[in-house]
Amino acid sequence: MNDDIWGAAREALDRIAADRTRRETIVSIASPDEAAAFRALAAPGAGRAVAEVVGDAERIFAHRVRMDHPRFYGFIPSPASPLSLVGELLASGYNAHAGSWMQSSGPAAIEQGLIAWLAERAGLPESAGGLFVSGGSMANLTGLMLARDRMLPPEERHRGVAYVSTQTHSSVAKGLGVLGFLPEQIRKVAVDAERRLDxxxxxxxxxxxxxxxxxxxxxxxxxxxxxxxxxDDLHAIADLAARERLWLHVDGAYGASVALSGRHRALVDGLGRADSLSWDAHKWLFQTYGCGMVLVRERRHLLESFATSAEYLQDAAAGDETPNFWDYGVELTRPARAMKLWFTLQVMGERAIGDAIDHGFMLAETLEAALGERPHWRIVSPARLGIVTFRYEPPGHDGSELDTLNTAIARRMIDDNVAAPLTTRLDDAVVLRACTISPDATADDIRAMVAELDTRAQAIAAAIRA
Ligand SMILES: Cc1ncc(COP(=O)(O)O)c(C=O)c1O
Structure with a gap:
């Protein structure tokens, strides 16, 4: 390796910056031939010039959904701030082992402080704690492990039942499965008209x-x-959980960020009643992937479930003020994930982060209003937390034709590279869905998308009728 590695790093950054500026294809999926060519590239050969491999990486990454594109509205987008990239670069560059205080006391102190600040914003008491994890799935698994360990004696686990709603994220059932629960131990409770747990x-x-x-x-x-x-009605569920002596885990992977909003914070009042809470920074806190948090009401509960001892770790003894995060969760070796969120928050400041979250609300309200001005667009669920679901329903089509029509509208928008709302199923029907949390998207982008949607919807409906 006689190349200029640091020069290559700068070159890679330049290419990433240019890619973010150009923002070309929103959704690009490798063709079978392209995928075969990439597979052939996977195994190492004799070694190559670093600049050449950087070029290959750019071609490989071109085949992706640009989850940070201002006109990508599918799933939960990840409109990651470039500040997060810098924070990631620092964490990766300094390569701190964030498992123990001894190995990572600087970043560990930041993680401790940031967790305390987030817990306070969520309304949790001073006894709260938590840690950074890879994302919502791992946060849910971690919270549910505490629920299992604290609420069920080991010999009674086979009798335990956990309650979710029909709208709960699939990672919860997956986590319960990992923890040894059978599908029949998970009760899916119905939701009300606003799709909140009944x-x-x-x-x-x-x-x-x-x-x-x-x-x-x-x-x-x-x-x-x-x-x-x-x-969900967090206070009502917390009251019921207290009466019934149940552990309350709140999956706030998406919505907990609203606790930092200036204008909408009241919507998430009640978060602080959770025994454990999932919160993803790679969703609505503008971080690159691999950045979630799990917060718990009593940090000692994490130690009680996860602390282990091993003779080869004895030099890294910890105290309450100097925690070893490997005793708080599943991972031993872990990156300093808190640092990128810390970096972003330090540069932006709390107010700007709150404004960026509020912007997502405004875009969804704009979308709902713009759809309402055009005929045959039914709002299936109104703008809530930056998400709208809707369906094109011109007369003369039955339910299954409307499913086909709405699926085709999303497909056409993607194929034409206009914007990417995707679809989901609600009440057994295909609906279009947009999650509008990109701070780079404008109200005009949203209105332009609605015009483009309408044109395509009319054309596809006419073709179906013909
Ligand atoms: C509400 C909710 N919970 C949990 C998850 C899982 O999070 P992750 O994909 O970060 O594991 C998601 C992902 O979209 C989600 O929307």
Missing amino acids: IAALGEAIAADRAAGRLPFAVVASCGTTNTGSI
Whole structure:
């Protein structure tokens, strides 16, 4: 390796910056031939010039969905700030081992401080703690492990039942499966008209399970469902959990960021009643991937579930003020994930982050209003937490034709590289869905998208009728 590695690093950064500026194809999926060519490139050969490999990486990464594109509205986009990239670069460049205090006392102190600040913003008490994890799935798994360990004696685990809603994110059931629970130990409770967990149905399900000799132990509330941005009634669920002595895990992977909003913070009031809370920074806090947090009401609960001892770790003894984060979660070796969020927040400041979150609300409201001005567009779920679902329903088509039509509209928007709302299913029908959290998107972008949607919708409907 006789090349200029640092020169190559700068070259890679230049290419990334140029790519972000050009913002070409929104959705690019490798053709079978391209994928075969990439597979052939995977195994190492005799070694190559670094600049050549940087060029290959650029061609490989060209085949992706630009999740940070201002006109990508599918799934939960990741409109990552370039500041997060700098923070990531620092964490990766200094390569701190963030497992123990000894190996990473600087970044560990930041992680401790940032977790305390986020917990305070969520409304959790001073006893709270937590750690950075790879994302919402790992945060949910971590919170649910505490629920299992604290609420169910090991010999009774087979009788335990956890309650979710039909709109709860799939990672919750996956996490419960990893923790050893069978599908029949997960009760999917119905939702109300706003797609929030139905509290009465929850109470009935708990009573029925107790009567059948089962052990209800946890309820999962959603703060920002992926489908419609709905927020369960956190206070009502917390009251019920307290009465029934259930662990309350709140999945705020998407919506907890609203706790930092200047104008909409009240919507997530009640977050602080959680026993454990998931919160993703790679969703609505503008971080690059691999950055989530799990917060818990009592940080000692994390130690009780996760602390281990091993003779080869004895030189890294910890105290409450000097924690070893490897005792707080699943991972031993872990990157200093907190540093990129810290870097972003330090540069932007709290106010600007809050404004950027509020911008997402405004875009969704703009979308709902613009659709409402055109005929045959039905708002299926109104602007909530930056998410709108909608469906084109011209007369003369049955339900299955409308499903085909709305699927085709999304497809055409992507193929024409105009914008990428995607689809989901609600009440057994295909609906279009847009999650509008990019700070780089404008209200004009949204209105232009609606015009483009309408043109294509009319043309496709006419073709179906013909
Ligand atoms: C509400 C919710 N919870 C959990 C997750 C899982 O998070 P991750 O993909 O970061 O593992 C998601 C992902 O979109 C989500 O929207």
